[in-house]
Amino acid sequence: MTTQPDALVSTAPTALAGVAFTKGHGTGNDFVLVTDRTGSLEIAADQVSAICDRHRGIGADGLIRAVPSRHLPEGRALLRSDPSAEWFMDYRNADGSVSEMCGNGVRVFVHLLVSTGLLALADGATASIATRGGIKVVERSADGYSVDMGPWEFVYPDVAAARATDSLVEASGLEVPRPALSISMGNPHTVVALAEPAELEATRLFDAPVVQPAPVDGTNVEFVVPRDPLVHDGVGQVTMRVYERGVGETLSCGTGACAAAAATRFWAGAGAPLAWRIEVPGGVVGVRFHAGPDGREHVSLSGPAVLVATGTLL
Template identity: 35%
Template sequence: MNALPFIKMHGLGNDFVVLDARQTDIGLTPEMIRAIGDRHRGVGFDQLLTLLPSRDADCFMRIDNSDGSSAGACGNGTRCIGRLLLEETGKATVTIDSPGGLLQASRADEGMVTVNMGKPDFDWRNIPLARSMDTLHVDLTVESAGTTLSDPVALSMGNPHAVFFVGDAETVPLHVLGPLVEGHDLFPDRANCSVASLREDGSIRLRVFERGAGITSACGSGTCATYAAARARGLIDGPARIDLDGGPLFMDMNDAGEVLMTGAASYSFTGEISPEMLRARI
């Protein structure tokens, strides 16, 4: 096994290791993914993004969580891969194939990247939920540490989301309640848990517990889900700024009902993963 080149990137602190397997198969295993994701003995990441060849797009983006599980969507990661491909190809717009479908990324003002994340899906079967119910007002309550979360919106943005609108997102013990939502039997594929509070100026404060990764400084698909949920409930009706721990994302929806997300996509560093480290963990 040879040393494995990688790029480290982040979107508002939601961090990624990017591997390029468009020319050579890497043969990733869950054990290798967990080894690379180890923040003490590996590189560390919220998600591992692997570029693969695609006949329908500029590349296929495989998404793996730090616990070795796979993911269907990653909005911040899509912006990062979008930046890589925009710079590599010189195009104004690139297409990224993903487990959640084809996504388009394009250049935006001030060095940011806009990604069309597609239409939100509120059908309980496609999220999926364990049983039929009104996905705009899901019959779900979790409670711990004297705090209760209830009445979420459930939807898919390529992966399952439960969005709770609360008075103050800052005060929610997300490290306790997030795992209860993620592993609830209502979500057979687990779910991302978002807590959002609307501000007087029309912006939204958001915190997310990501399925397979825990609390992250920013979650792109969670931000898209929160924006779509707020529009579906009539809480907002136009573009919105959503503030996460890592910074702001700027959200909009086109006439086709597709969610548009604009934000930063940043390089951290490049390097090589040693064969010794991978062999020790396989």
């Protein structure tokens, strides 16, 4: 962990004056994190967007509040199923909207808890973390963290089974709408397969892609290029860019990487590998499919978590 000296940063309405923060990232997907041990900190959407503003604020893809689960109705409900899920990851997108989960964010969240002594987690040990996407089990390793992201599923299973795609996506830089497949990782994703790296590079993600049919709550959109060969040493390989709802293009998206692997594996058919290497602009994350304790197929996401600075809001 690299920690810079505390600094006072004037970024948010005065209601948050004096609140300490930490800045961190997972493969370039960056977050402002605050710890709220008493559950008394209320952060409005406009405060989140002010803090996450990259020109007038600290700058981040989202804000994460670390709060004991017992202080939130959603957290108390999850504690009934897993009393060890003591900490709740309250995640907001950069525009202030609430999100169910963030795969890169939960790794950084756990690293914050471990680094500040709020959670004891040795290499190889696991911890249960409460999120709006359910309880996520996080394992610490020598080079980062692995998260059981839970089961994946098709958003439109009947359509996917019949056609292998279920929607069309328009994006600047692509001449025609492209077929896509919608995957839920607890939050919605729409995965578009492109033919070659040049198409991926030409896709412009300054504006939100247009998805038809449009999901009610919006969707993250992943543009993926399978590598050639697709499988190397038993590991599937995909390069990806992502547009996150409420944020814009980000350097990485954990749940998006899982969705991209799930869609590509489905398209590859029988014999597709369980392990995948997903290259994103911010680095590389690992995805693995495995049997979950509920009898469903789960997805695990692995990668680094880095804390880079601490400070205090004015």
